[in-house]
Amino acid sequence: MNAEIIAIGSELLTPFRQDTNSLYLTEKLNQLGVEVIFKTIVGDDRGRLTGAASLAVSRAEIVIFMGGLGPTEDDLTREALADALGLKLHRDPAIITSLEQRFAARGWKMAPNNLKQADVITGATVLPNANGSAPGQWMSGKYEGRERIIMLLPGPPHELKALFEEQCLPRLRVKLPPQFIATRELKIAGLGESQCDARVAPIYKLATDVQTTILAGAGEIQLHMKTRAASLEVAQSRVDQLVGKIEEELGDCVFSDNGDSMEQIVGYYLQMRNATLAVAESCTGGLLAERITSVSGSSRYFVGGAVVYSNQLKTAFADVPADLIEKHGAVSSEVAAALADGIRRRTGATLGLGITGVAGPTGGTAEKPVGLVFHALASDGGTEVAERRFPGDRKRIRRFASQQAMDMVRRKLM
DSSP states (O other): OEEEEEEEOGGGGSTTOOOOHHHHHHHHHHHTTOEEEEEEEEOSOHHHHHHHHHHHHHHOSEEEEESOOSSSTTOOHHHHHHHHHTOOEEEOHHHHHHHHHHHHHTTOOOOGGGGGGGEEETTOEEEOOTTSSOOEEEEEEEETTEEEEEEEEOSSHHHHHHHIIIIIHHHHHHHSOOOEEEEEEEEEOSSOHHHHHHHHHHHHTTOTTSEEEEEEOSSOEEEEEEEEESSHHHHHHHHHHHHHHHHHHHGGGEEESSSOOHHHHHHHHHHHTTOOEEEEESTTTTHHHHHHHTSTTGGGTEEEEEEOOSHHHHHHHHOOOHHHHHHHOSSSHHHHHHHHHHHHHHHTOSEEEEEEEOOSSSSOOSSSOTTEEEEEEEETTEEEEEEEEOOSOHHHHHHHHHHHHHHHHHHHHO
């Protein structure tokens, strides 16, 4: 079975509020083997909401409405869904009594507009809301000739989550056939999105029972694979087989097949090799060290480092000769190598990383444009240097540069 989630509220169509409820509901539905095929956000307009409700009921077996169940004029979910289904609303005396008791317990007088919260769509089951004044509603049956499950849930997250887990999940488990969703995620470095897809599309297009999505990030490509089957074993076997074929094609470009980050993978390799790492960063400004130390236990392999932004500190902290900087410039392969060598010697680490470049948006020249970054990795076997040109703004370039630096360490230790 498939589902559609509709978030209601004009505030969700502004830059200031986000719909987070749908993330929670998607996770819970996926655990039941239900795939969410549409998510919609609709403002507080009865006509638009009625149209969205009609469309959702026509294309999804489970439809969940979130929000718009309050007492104010712009709370229109009940009315709009009733319009869409050609059903009537009736005012439930039991809900009115519950509302009156709720207000009396707080010493408040209930306003007349709260009565609309007692309006129930014909055929719906009322879902009491222990954490708020707006009850939910559950509808199951044939609507417009189609078998559907429809839920109306309150918008506040703490109300929605409690009501869904306590009252909707048990009903769904009874209604739904056994089905399971299995997923895998591959993370890839060293390839662009188009390069990666050109190599793996011939493989995943043959796996018609697995849905594959490719996403591009700063310094990595992600392949998300998902399938659904009557048993978890069958579903997992499908995605695992596809992952194996893709890993065989991409080789060491795949740095994670279980969702781990690059910093986690680098940490695994450093510990596996009983190696340590130190860094000397210029254009990344400490981002590399921050990412490495975001992993718990990184003190076992990360010695430390220096943010050598100025030429003076490149010399003082990483022993880069001043005449080398004068001759080649701070952004150069020679200075990157000297940074890596110097920080390694100064700290006694197994490996030393040096980064220097032009993060922009200013400071670029024809010879050394914005996005040019030199990476160097020093070990007892020598120093290797890589030159890269990264696209994007300052934040993106710095992210790319830190990712490339860690990928050098990963490949060295493999």
